[in-house]
Amino acid sequence: MRPILYLTSCLVATSLAAPTFFDDAYNYSDEMAEFLGKVSQHIHGDVKDLLHKATTCDPSSIALPSHASGLPPPDDQKPAYVAVGRGTQNYTCTDSTSNSKPEAVGAVARLYNATCIAANYPDVIHTLPGLAYKLTLPPGDADPLPPANIDLLGHHFFESKVPIFDLDTTTSRKFGVARTKKVSDIDAPSDAIQGENGAVAWLYLETVDGTVGGYSGVYRVDTVGGAAPKTCEGMESSFTVQYAANYYIYKS
Numbered sequence: 081m082r083p084i085l086y087l088t089s090c091l092v093a094t095s096l097a098a099p100t101f102f103d104d105a106y107n108y109s110d111e112m113a114e115f116l117g118k119v120s121q122h123i124h125g126d127v128k129d130l131l132h133k134a135t136t137c138d139p140s141s142i143a144l145p146s147h148a149s150g151l152p153p154p155d156d157q158k159p160a161y162v163a164v165g166r167g168t169q170n171y172t173c174t175d176s177t178s179n180s181k182p183e184a185v186g187a188v189a190r191l192y193n194a195t196c197i198a199a200n201y202p203d204v205i206h207t208l209p210g211l212a213y214k215l216t217l218p219p220g221d222a223d224p225l226p227p228a229n230i231d232l233l234g235h236h237f238f239e240s241k242v243p244i245f246d247l248d249t250t251t252s253r254k255f256g257v258a259r260t261k262k263v264s265d266i267d268a269p270s271d272a273i274q275g276e277n278g279a280v281a282w283l284y285l286e287t288v289d290g291t292v293g294g295y296s297g298v299y300r301v302d303t304v305g306g307a308a309p310k311t312c313e314g315m316e317s318s319f320t321v322q323y324a325a326n327y328y329i330y331k332s
């Protein structure tokens with residue numbers, strides 16, 4: 081089922097008593113409250129229109145959140161997909177003392193297709209990583225993300241230090257691969273959800289050779305968690321930190 085459709089049927093069926101509906105997935109939280117609050121603002125209108133907009137959209141209307149103005153603008157690149165990413169940032173430490181600092185060595189995350197949410201409900205999209213952060217990923221790699229049943233779009237990982245966004249998931253769902261390099265970063269805004277050690281930076285990555293599918297750039301925004309502790313004190317030689325973020329993927 082499609083995300084907004086699923087939520088809408090829950091909300092309508094339970095007269096907005098949504099929390100009990102989601103108890104199995106995780107505990108009701110501030111993030112959930114914010115998300116449902118934003119979604120509920122959209123269901124006063126025509127429900128048929130809302131359902132239609134959850135599954136069809138014009139990605140050209142997708143806009144980055146305002147804080148991303150600190151990154152290079154997309155200029156004439158065209159928005160293709162918005163994915164909610166959920167996974168870990170990986171770090172290494174040379175020793176476990178406060179004399180050394182963690183070094184970022186990559187990340188691994190599943191990417192879920194939130195394109196039409198971004199296009200039609202821009203106020204909702206920015207709350208999704210906060211919600212995704214609280215979730216344990218579903219057991220099956222290809223399972224949709226609860227509680228809104230958002231479909232898997234691809235995987236984010238590193239290959240020889242190259243950040244990859246692999247959107248080929250099955251033989252029938254092949255949307256290409258963006259191989260990227262970081263161009264610039266800015267601190268997450270002060271109201272970002274911090275997680276364990278703070279929210280990782282917002283980034284602009286541009287694609288490099290080996291990219292398939294016409295992708296030109298990727299923005300990592302709306303970050304939640306993922307930052308390393310300030311020093312290596314008490315840390316293992318390699319460790320992961322949970323994070324979530326929205327990835328805005330552009331084509332040339």
Ligand SMILES: *[C@@H]1O[C@H](CO)[C@@H](O)[C@H](O)[C@H]1NC(C)=O
Nearest residue numbers: 103104105106107108214216
């Ligand atoms: C919800 O919170 C309770 C009490 O803090 C805890 O025991 C339980 O494991 C939590 N459930 C989930 C799914 O996180």
Ligand SMILES: *[C@@H]1O[C@H](CO)[C@@H](O)[C@H](O)[C@H]1NC(C)=O
Nearest residue numbers: 082134135136193195196255
């Ligand atoms: C993303 O989701 C939208 C809305 O459900 C759908 O129309 C679109 O085909 C999906 N794209 C991919 C690449 O999965």
Ligand SMILES: *[C@@H]1O[C@H](CO)[C@@H](O)[C@H](O)[C@H]1NC(C)=O
Nearest residue numbers: 168170185186187188238320
């Ligand atoms: C990051 O950590 C995960 C979980 O331990 C691991 O599967 C993945 O290969 C690691 N990736 C990198 C680039 O270190």
